[in-house]
């Protein structure tokens with residue numbers, strides 16, 4: 001019997017750290033209902049309705065990267081939507097947005113209404129203005145499509161699916177608290193260990209960046225915005241808080257760690273170059289926590305009872321689980337609910353990095369089948 005071509009067409013936009021790893025994971029699936037029809041960076045695109053084919057081993061990153069590098073077709077969201085719409089009816093079509101672009105995020109409703117599912121680790125849409133978020137939900141209903149974003153919070157960790165299950169089964173979520181940033185977790189797990197002294201703040205930021213934990217611009221982590229975005233996404237999944245943040249993450253009480261002199265630096269490279277100028281200030285913060293027998297951790301809270309949503313740098317006793325049980329880029333998320341009572345449901349593990357983030361995106365893709 002002739003083998004049938006996989007039926008669900010997948011277009012990947014964004015082939016940086018996460019997008020490259022996702023593409024490798026997709027191409028490495030031994031058997032799959034998915035057909036990779038398009039790959040795009042901000043500048044170039046490859047498209048083939050029958051599925052992209054590469055000269056050598058299709059799972060090799062250098063093979064598809066070279067093919068994209070020599071493409072002469074500029075990337076256009078409108079052209080991609082038109083091509084994918086034509087594929088939606090025969091077997092299903094999916095846009096996988098692995099960018100951090102506001103423009104791509106704003107286009108989700110048009111893809112969803114055209115019958116194209118949207119899967120993404122990009123937080124911009126779900127944590128921005130409530131109008132866009134609501135438009136995404138109504139576009140899903142109009143198009144009979146799904147918007148899935150597990151990796152927007154805690155990378156591949158099952159945070160959104162856990163919250164969805166709690167809410168969906170009728171539990172009452174009272175509070176969610178934890179360490180939501182892989183970058184901030186890595187920084188403070190290594191900078192503030194509870195022992196006197198330690199590495200400089202700027203040096204641990206550099207390592208977090210090298211390990212692929214930071215946002216494309218690391219200031220988006222250090223100003224607390226990344227955590228504020230994640231808290232917004234969680235809030236919107238709790239029925240009583242759905243409309244709490246009409247303007248999204250900007251309304252979250254957020255403590256920034258960015259020295260005012262570095263606030264307007266536009267490139268990540270320039271930002272990390274200037275950061276050592278402020279190491280002494282961070283040393284003083286560490287010493288003051290140490291004198292109180294505490295460590296520093298950057299935490300987030302969604303309090304459904306008081307309606308407070310905040311992201312802040314806080315001091316925790318050296319014996320607290322946030323001080324003793326976190327390593328690497330770990331996130332820890334505690335769900336306090338009516339059913340779980342005094343012993344919260346806890347999810348913990350690596351919360352950033354290309355491999356685990358791409359795994360979360362892939363797990364969303366698998367949910368479509």
Ligand SMILES: NC(=O)C1=CN([C@@H]2O[C@H](COP(=O)(O)OP(=O)(O)OC[C@H]3O[C@@H](n4cnc5c(N)ncnc54)[C@H](OP(=O)(O)O)[C@@H]3O)[C@@H](O)[C@H]2O)C=CC1
Nearest residue numbers: 014015016017018041042099100101121122216352353357
């Ligand atoms: N790194 C991590 O641990 C995690 C990341 N995420 C999220 O994953 C997403 C990707 O992160 P990461 O891979 O680190 O980012 P990178 O900066 O490494 O890659 C971004 C990619 O998106 C492309 N791109 C940017 N703007 C556009 C645009 N307007 N249209 C088309 N393509 C565009 C870039 O193209 P070009 O190469 O041409 O610039 C690049 O290929 C982000 O939203 C991030 O928040 C979520 C959880 C964890």
Ligand SMILES: N[C@@H](CC=O)C(=O)O
Nearest residue numbers: 181182183213214215
């Ligand atoms: N920059 C983010 C990546 C995942 O969302 C983080 O550090 O957590």
Ligand code: NA
Nearest residue numbers: 150153155157
């Ligand atoms: Na997740």
